[in-house]
Amino acid sequence: MQSETTSQPVPSFIPANAGRQSKLAMKWKEIKRNKHYYLLMSPYMLIFFTFTVIPVLFSLILSFFYFNMLEFPRFVGLQNYSRLLLNDDIFMIALKNTLLFAIITGPISYIACFLFAWIINELSPKVRAFMTLVFYAPSIAGNVFFIWLIIFSGDSYGYLNGFLIKYGFKLEPTQWLTNEKYILAIVIIVQLWLSLGTSFLAFIAGLQTIDKSLVEAGAMDGIKNRWQELWYITLPSMRPQLMFGAVMQITASFAVADVSIALAGFPSVNYAAHTVVTHLMDYGTIRFEMGYASAIATFLFFMMIGANILTQKLLRKVGE
Incomplete structure (x- = not known):
């Protein structure tokens, strides 16, 4: 069974x-x-x-409150944002100037930082250390704006005016820093000169850590010149440094304020060099409208986040 x-x-x-x-x-x-x-x-x-x-x-x-540092904050909802985007003409000028700064100085300074770092990395160690200091020094100099104020001085003693008058290009000096036609371009030039900062050092450090065996293996796999080596080996090996440099350059390009104030004044003539950050400083440190200033800061914060997300997507395609 x-x-x-x-x-x-x-x-x-x-x-x-x-x-x-x-x-x-x-x-x-x-x-x-x-x-x-x-x-x-x-x-x-x-x-x-x-x-x-x-x-x-x-x-x-x-940013959703009205707060003037004296009275208790009062909830106003989206009123600060509607005022910012619909009724504040000065903010629209500041936004246009800031976007122009970011579009010009951001990519140019980022590429310049990498190219100078790439060239300097090929030098001998002692020369590389000296050249790194030379290129990095302007970003940490304390009275760097004083030099540019002399160059663009509005009298005949200014270096640029003196040069143009001496060689017959002009008969009388130009008021470079009080003429709205020139102010924005001058501030952009100075900002580019100051842009070789932390990102430049990060790229130098990243280039120093690339495994040399990858270059040898790439040569065996068919890489024929330095440009192919740059695209398929150097840049993919430096993605963390490239991302860090992008974040730093985006932040610097959107947060322009000190250069504009030092050269063009606060506020500049007809707001020609007014930026979102100087607009924020106006309402936050002079008028003490802290709710409205917070709305400006929040708007700038999300602009930076959007630019960073776009940059991350572009950097993922490096080496493909």
Whole structure:
């Protein structure tokens, strides 16, 4: 007599959030395993959240309020944004100038930073260190605007006016920094001169870390010249530095203010060199309309985020 055993499936009851709990458990184990790294990062993260994340969130919330530093904040909804985009003609001028700055100075300074870093990297170590200092020095110089104020001085003692008058190009000096036809172009030129900063150093460092064996392997695989080596080996190997440099250049191009104030004044003639940041400073530090200033800051913040997202998409195609 044979006995037949029938196996029936055992009902299993899996909670709907079991997958989420398992992921959280794995994440918690990973945090415990790397707790020393998080402990070392904690001082920076504390400072970053205290002085960057929290003020940004507070500014975003305050942009929906009317607040003049004297009265209690009053909720106004989207009124600050509607005023900014529909009724503020000066902001439209500042926005146009800022976009022009970003479109011109952003890509040009980014490419210039990389090209100069690429050329200097080919030099001997001592010459490379000296040239790096020479190119980086203008971005950290304290009185750098004083030089340009002398060059573009409105009298005949200004270097540019003196040169043009001496060689017969002009009969009388031009007021470069009070003529709205020239102000914006001058500020763009000075900003480009100052743009070889942190991104330039990051590119130098990235070029120093490229594995030389990749170049040898590329030569065996059919790479025939330096331009192909640049596109298929150098740039893909430097994606972290390229991304960091892009973020720094985008931030610098959208946040132009010091150059404009130092050269053209605050405000500039007919707002010819007015930017979003100088407009923000006007309402935040002079008029104390903190709700409206927060709306301007929030608008600029999302402009920068959009530019960064676009740049990330373009950098992903490098080497393809």
